Amino acid sequence: MALDVGGLVAVVVFYVLILAIGIWASRKSKKEEEKCVGSKSEVTMVGGRNINILVGVFTMTATWVGGGYIMGTAEAVYSPSQGLIWALGPLAYLITFLLAGLFFAKPMRSQRYVTMMDPFQRRYGNSITTALLLPALISDVLWVACILAALGGTMSVILGLSSSYSIALSAAVAITYTLMGGLYSVAYTDVIQLFFIFIALWLCVPFLVLNPASSEVTLAAFFNQSQQAPLMGELKLEHAGKWIDELLLLALGGLSYQALYQRILSAASSTQAQVTCFAAAGIVVIMGVPSVIIGAVAASTDWNQTAYGLPSPFARGEAGKVLPLALHYLTPPWVSVVGIGAVAAAVMSSMDSALLSSASMFTHNIYKSTLKAQASDRECVWVIRVSVLLVGLAGTGLAFAEDSVFAFWLMSGDLIYCVVFPQLICVLHCRCANGYGATAGYLVAVTLRLLSGEPLLRLPTALLFPGWREEGGVIRQYFPFRTLVMLSSLVCIPLASSLATLAFSHRLLPRSWDLLAALGEEEERGKEGDDGKPAVTEKLLATSSTSC
Template sequence: MAVDVPGLVAVLGFYIVILVIGIWASRKSKKEEKTCTGNKSEITIVGGRNINVLVGVFTMTATWVGGGYIMGTAEAVYSPAQGLIWAIGPPAYFTNFILGGLFFAKPMRSKRYVTMLDPFQHRYGNMFTTVLLLPALVADILWVACILAALGGTMSIILGLSSTLSIIISAAVSIIYTFLGGLYSVAYTDIIQLTFIFFSLWLCIPFLILSPAVTDISQTAFVNQSSGNSWLGELELADAGKWADELLLLALGGLAYQALHQRILSAASSAQAQFTCFAAAGTIFVMGIPSVIIGAVAASADWNQTEYGLPPPYERGEAGKILPLALHYLTPTWVSVLGIGSVAAAVMSSMDSALLSSASMFTQNIYKTTLRKQASERELQWVIRVSVLLVGLAGTGLAFGGGSVFSLWLVSGDLLYCTLLPQLISVLHFHSANTYGAISGFVVGVLLRLLSGEPLLGIPPLLLFPGWREKDGVITQYFPYRTLTMLASQMCIIIVSWLIELGFRHQLIPQSWDLLGVFEEKKEEEGEKIPDTQEAKNFIHNTKL
């Protein structure tokens, strides 16, 4: 396939604009650093807690509107085995932001944490916090791989450009401006990226609907004469467990992403952080509508009337590329180029967030507190930059493996949902949670998740839940096993923490067995409070006399 030179020039022009804005924002970041009297690394990580509401809503929405969201939603609606009812991204992310605003924004922002791992470090110490960084890091790398794979497939179809070259160029642009400006560069480029995604995708919709090869989507909503399927889809009782599991994974798993909390913590106040979450809930839902329409159009198209021909994309195993295929074969060339621009913008708006997310946690919670406690602010900023580069390279390398965008999208949040979310809920909302319970819950979560298997990673299930099915030698679990794993981990944290504390308080367990020193610290804290309380009582008594 020949390279579309005008289209390539247009996309490269868009990349240059984004890069220029990112560099401009990095200069703004440096000005803030010069006037900052506190920790300069916080300028890079949370923008000095000076991100206004409008920019906050843009950057929070843009973070979630990635290649996985746009292409994964279109893939679900188009796929004959799924349909609209399986396009869980928009309602899941709407729920994610609402819950984030209600239950996480205030406790995180009011205590002025810098990263999502700070509450763990304050309660459990450095060692266990280091362990919790691992699933968060893996999730971010998978997220980067997911969105880059989405872009590589899109550019190869529309522009005729090598998928490998597309991935490398896009990754390089995101890494450069995130490397230079931290959250300021990420936030300000997100404004341009999200605006472009919105207008370009909606501009493509009329051309898709009016294409001669497309049947009116209102007529194919229930029965498509050419395929016998409905793009609305149907949910059978036997599939309800899998559907609920994937919905909850995206709706709740997103609460354990550092990228979400980074934006919450960058707000000027707790109230502003909550408002940002609620406003982003509405915008994220609206941003998913074009992908739903594109999926419906693709399902209603007679591909034999296009240059693509038969068999259709689903039968060729190209359902994951349905969005770029629809743009390329069902719209004029200049319109499809706008579409590729929107996917490129979505990729960079999410990739930069994932890069900064992992780099921030490593620098703040591992390097600064464990490896180099005396590190200067200049040194910490360079650690953030090097971390951005390494995470970017890891995700880019993994993106070359291909695979379903929708599957990568789910797996990127899987570990966080099953292991990190219960930990975050416990540390913020259960004051009795202690290190023993946290470790037990983490071990239970990891073991159950591994035993349940993961086809995408080639891990066979050793624990089979009711309703499992086997096809072509691959076992698929239809029971909500991820949610069961998350709940088991959550209950383990609470129950073990309560039992251990009960044992030490009532001396059922010898004090010498407190190997982690959890209850020695509590005893010291209580001992410090008693004299203060007694002094206060004596003061009141003497005053009355």
């Protein structure tokens, strides 16, 4: 396929615009640092806790409306084996934001934490926090790989540009402005990117629906009862467990991303943080509608009437690229270029968030708290920048290895759903949780998840759940095993915590063996106020100093 020079120039212009906005926002970040009387590095991580509520809503939404969301939703609707009922993204993220606003925003923001890992560090100490941080970092790298793979596939189809070049270019732009301005650059570029995604995708929809190769069939698919089943998809009883598992993985796993709490913690108050979550819940569903329509159009298109020809994208194993294929073959060239701009915007709006969130956790919860407590603000800022670069390079490298955007999308949430999510619930809402319970829950979750196998990682399956089947030499689990792993960990944490506390308090075990300070944590929680909120202690102030 020949290189589309005009389209490439248009994309480069768009990238220059985004980079310019990022540079402008970095100057605003520097002004906030001058006003801040406390930690300057926290301006980079949480924006001085004064991000405008409108900007907060847009950056929250844009973080979730990434390349995986846009292309993964279209892929699910298009695939004959799935259909609309398997397009889980919009419903899952609606649940994510609603639950975040109801149960997580206030406890996190009211304590003025800097990262999602601060409550773990306060209660369990550095060692357990480091162990919990590892799956969160891996998930961010996989998330970066997911969204870059989405963009690479889009540009290769529409512009004829090698996916390697497009991935490298997009990664370079996102890394550059994230390095320069931290959360301010990320937030303000997200506003522009979200607007562009919405306008660009809806601009493409009329051209897709009215294309001669798809219009008549599309109308039949929507209004003819005989065509409803393939478009809507079918949820067989034996697949219900898998459907529930993937829905909860995306919905509840999303509650364990640092990117979510980075925006919650940047709000001026707990109430503003909750409003931001509720507003994002509505917008994220609206942003998924164009992808659903594009997937439906592709599913009902007679590809033999297009230059693409037969066999169909699904038969060729290109279902993951169905969105750019539909834009390229069913719309005029200039419209498809606008569409690729939307995907590029979605990719960068999510990638910059993943880069900054992982860099913030490593710098604040490992480097500053564990490796070098006396590190200066300037040094911490440089550690954030180096971390952004390393995570970006790791995710970029993985983006070349997998064609299915939807697969990366699921994998990015798998670890944190099984391992981190039950820990987060217990550290915020379970007063009895201690280091022994956290350790036991961690080991249970990791062990069960490894034994359950993972075809994408070629991990053999040792633990077979009801309903498993061997397909093409690969064992596939149709039982909601990830949810079972998560629940096992969730039950194990308070149970092991209570047993450890009883054993030491009743001297069934020598108190000198209490290396994780279970009794000390009980005494600390005994100092909590009548409202059940932990009192601000010197330990918290030492790990999460925020005076901006």
